[in-house]
Amino acid sequence: MADGLTIGQAAEFVGVTIKTVRHYHRLGLLAEPARDASGYRRYGSADLLRLVQARTLAGAGVPLAEVGELLDSDPEQFTAALDDVHHRLTEQIEDLTARRDTLHRLAHGDRALLPDRACAVLDQLAALDFSPDYVATQREALVLTRALVPEVLDTFLTRLEHGLDDPEFVELTKRGLDARSWAPGDPRIDELATAFADRLLADGALPTLPTATRNRPSTATRYGLVNHHREDQEPSIARLNTLVEAHLRAAGIDIPHR
Known part of the structure; x- marks a missing residue:
């Protein structure tokens, strides 16, 4: 059995699509593993860890353009960056709540x-x-x-x-x-x-x-x-x-x- 996982297996194990993995490669969030003798890229545990981290940050609302910098930052920078993301997400939630309330008012005439x-x-x-x-x-x-x-x-x-x-x-x-x-x-x-x-x-x-x-x-x-x-x-x-x-x-x- 070949050492490491194919891109399809890596995507399946982490819970993303192959298209997402390739997109992360293009953005530089995940380095492309070397190819084996058969010409296939093989993903090891370190690759999967990086992929899980990128997926988790993206799913939490961190813009993909900022995910790579976050993953490469030290713990103090990482915490500060997450605080900033938390602040921005809070503002977005407040904006979306206001929009939802406006839609509710639209359903109630004058309001x-x-x-x-x-x-x-x-x-x-x-x-x-x-x-x-x-x-x-x-x-x-x-x-x-x-x-x-x-x-x-x-x-x-x-x-x-x-x-x-x-x-x-x-x-x-x-x-x-x-x-x-x-x-x-x-x-x-x-x-x-x-x-x-x-x-x-x-x-x-x-x-x-x-x-x-x-x-x-x-x-x-x-x-x-x-x-x-x-x-x-x-x-x-x-x-x-x-x-x-x-x-x-x-x-x-x-x-x-x-």
Whole structure:
């Protein structure tokens, strides 16, 4: 019997394919044994040990480009290199977990685009019998806020939460929704705008823009896209919002001009 194993036997004993063994040879992870008199390469115990080590490191997530250096390092270098691989694998796991959570959120509607706190506000709007169309509009506004002016999302949610816990504000908001069927010049819109502004000022929960946000050249555009979302479809609501903003600016609230 020939001394040593054929490549097929070596691969079988270690639990890899012949193609893998040859790939390790090409990468320099495993030296090619000398050929015997019959022209076959014969693998000894040292070759199999190296092959097992390379397979184990690769299976643990160590990039093949780094396996050879690891196998040839001293114990201290080996430990440090494994710590680095462990750190990178942890980051990859966290990234994959985040991706998995995103997929889970995609299967649950709003939770793909909004934090749980925002979803709770939308659920509360529905529970208070606001129309599905209004809830959808608020959902879109929250998504836009998170994307365009994320630094004010928390204060915006605080204002919504505070308002939804106030029956008078809820009733005032529903009256404002009735204005969608009014003509833009209807004098009731002026009365509603004054009532809204007074209520907002009394609540003291108006979102304020951070200094960095106020100084950003695109702030007014970003703000307009969020706060005036869908107004092109509802001229009376556009006028109502414009009047409310005017009242708030007159009271010293910093609201960007479109």
